[in-house]
Amino acid sequence: MAHLHFTDRFSSVGGKARVPLWRIVEPITHFLTGACLSRAGFNRKTAYATLAMTLAAEAPDLDILWGFRGPVAGFQHHRGITHTFLAAPFIALVTVGAVYLIHRWRKKPPALAPRWMLLWLFALIAALSHLLLDYTNNYGLRPFFPFNHHWYALSIVSIFDPLIFLALLASFLMPWIFGLTDREIGARRTRFRGRGWSIAALLFIVLLWSLRNAEHAHAIELVRAGGYISEPITRINAEPSMVDPFAWRVIAETTDSYRIIEVHTLHDDVQSDTASTIYKPEVTPAVAAAKQSYLGRVYLDWSRFPVVTDVGNAPAPDAWLPQPGWRTVEFQDLRFDDPANQGSTPLAAWAYIGPGNEVEAMFMSGHEQK
Numbered sequence: 001m002a003h004l005h006f007t008d009r010f011s012s013v014g015g016k017a018r019v020p021l022w023r024i025v026e027p028i029t030h031f032l033t034g035a036c037l038s039r040a041g042f043n044r045k046t047a048y049a050t051l052a053m054t055l056a057a058e059a060p061d062l063d064i065l066w067g068f069r070g071p072v073a074g075f076q077h078h079r080g081i082t083h084t085f086l087a088a089p090f091i092a093l094v095t096v097g098a099v100y101l102i103h104r105w106r107k108k109p110p111a112l113a114p115r116w117m118l119l120w121l122f123a124l125i126a127a128l129s130h131l132l133l134d135y136t137n138n139y140g141l142r143p144f145f146p147f148n149h150h151w152y153a154l155s156i157v158s159i160f161d162p163l164i165f166l167a168l169l170a171s172f173l174m175p176w177i178f179g180l181t182d183r184e185i186g187a188r189r190t191r192f193r194g195r196g197w198s199i200a201a202l203l204f205i206v207l208l209w210s211l212r213n214a215e216h217a218h219a220i221e222l223v224r225a226g227g228y229i230s231e232p233i234t235r236i237n238a239e240p241s242m243v244d245p246f247a248w249r250v251i252a253e254t255t256d257s258y259r260i261i262e263v264h265t266l267h268d269d270v271q272s273d274t275a276s277t278i279y280k281p282e283v284t285p286a287v288a289a290a291k292q293s294y295l296g297r298v299y300l301d302w303s304r305f306p307v308v309t310d311v312g313n314a315p316a317p318d319a320w321l322p323q324p325g326w327r328t329v330e331f332q333d334l335r336f337d338d339p340a341n342q343g344s345t346p347l348a349a350w351a352y353i354g355p356g357n358e359v360e361a362m363f364m365s366g367h368e369q370k
Contacts, residue, residue: 025160030058032168033133034126039171039198042125046118047110048099053126056095060087060130071364072349076298079141083131086145092123136209137161138239138335140302151302155335156212158242164205171201212245219248219263228272229259237304238263239335251305251334256280258305258334278334284310286327289357295331295369299349305334316350318366326360327353 034057038050060082067074081087096119103114134141140153157164175194219238223229231254241247246266252259258278262271281287287310290296300306309330315321322328331349352360362369 025165027058027061029160029165029168030061030130030133032165032172033057033129036168036171036198036201037126037129038122039194040202041195041199042122046115046122047112048103048114048119049122051102052095052099052119052123055098056092056123056126057130059091059095059127070369071367072295072298072362072369075302075349075364079134079139080145083134083141084143084145085128085131088127088131089124091127092120095123095127096120149301151304153304154213154216155237156209156216156240158240160242161208162243163208167201167204171197208245212240215245215265216240216248218265219250222263222265222268222270223250223252223261226270226272228261228270228275229254231255231257235305237335253305258307260334278307281307281309283308284327285357286310286329286353289353289359290329290331290351293351293359293362295349295351295359295362295364299331299333303331303333307332307334307337316352316363317345319350319361319363319368322352323354323360325355329353 031054034053034055035050037057038053042053043049060079063077063080063082064074066077082091096116099114099119100116103110131141131143135143135152136154137157137159138153138155139159140151140155142149142151144150171194174197216238220236224233224236229252233252233254235253236250238248238250241249246264248263248265250261250263252261257280259275260278261275263269264271287308291300291308296308300308307330309332311328311330313322313324313326314328316328316330329351330345331351332345333347336346349362349364351362354360
């Protein structure tokens with residue numbers, strides 16, 4: 001059994017900031033979901049259904065524009081008001097408004113007449129699909145904001161799930177491939193091609209969620225019932241593998257530490273012999289100041305298993321060097337502390353604290369919050 005202090009796991013510095021794969025592919029998943037929903041049958045009811053549902057399914061992520069005010073501001077507002085039940089009807093309305101402008105701009109009317117109220121309803125369904133996808137992953141969202149700031153996360157899939165992505169992508173590629181074959185043999189073109197493939201993709205996603213939800217609960221129960229942790233558990237959750245629905249990292253919090261145990265639910269395999277214990281770092285004056293900073297308040301509001309560490313005068317990754325006498329405080333959430341990342345620290349943040357415990361600088365994703 002490994003016993004670690006989190007300072008032993010401070011990431012290496014000097015590399016260039018890299019954009020995580022999920023930040024690139026996650027929006028495509030939302031676009032594909034909206035289009036897939038439309039092609040499952042909604043596009044037969046009104047013109048522009050696919051356009052409206054595709055746009056509405058991704059529209060909540062327009063909150064990334066907050067990133068122009070700095071990485072911490074972007075982090076604070078991401079999955080905020082635009083990812084709520086309150087905002088979804090307005091997002092649908094704005095989306096339909098944009099489609100209406102396109103309709104007025106077009107010179108040739110569509111073959112199917114647009115039904116605007118129905119189009120708004122379909123756009124609302126697509127916007128809500130965005131909330132559902134975000135809820136199922138382990139980053140979470142705040143659906144009742146601003147009345148309730150609590151983060152909700154089902155944590156049954158990773159932020160980007162390649163199986164869901166491939167299922168959605170296949171629902172578009174397969175009809176196109178079969179369409180090429182039909183044109184070669186001179187078959188008549190089907191107007192609404194791909195409905196069956198879209199329905200199949202959506203059913204696959206629901207079945208995958210059901211399987212993962214059951215295995216998520218099973219992983220937690222295996223650790224709880226096995227007596228692997230002698231101290232009282234104050235919080236426990238299972239973090240998903242990106243691909244394998246039976247592989248989980250169970251994180252159990254006690255008063256003084258976190259226990260991380262790898263579990264493979266298919267064979268009820270709890271790898272307790274390789275479990276790691278991460279002791280909660282000392283709350284130094286620099287750590288206390290960092291927790292009260294703008295960065296600290298935002299990060300700790302979102303984090304489920306936070307570790308806040310005073311790493312001395314070490315520089316934050318992809319940041320300028322701290323002045324002599326400054327302390328560097330690292331924020332990290334153990335949900336995203338995957339050893340496979342080989343020293344990188346996804347969704348981590350850093351604060352430089354001066355000799356008088358004043359906040360000198362804040363960094364996320366290789367950028368400074370001004």
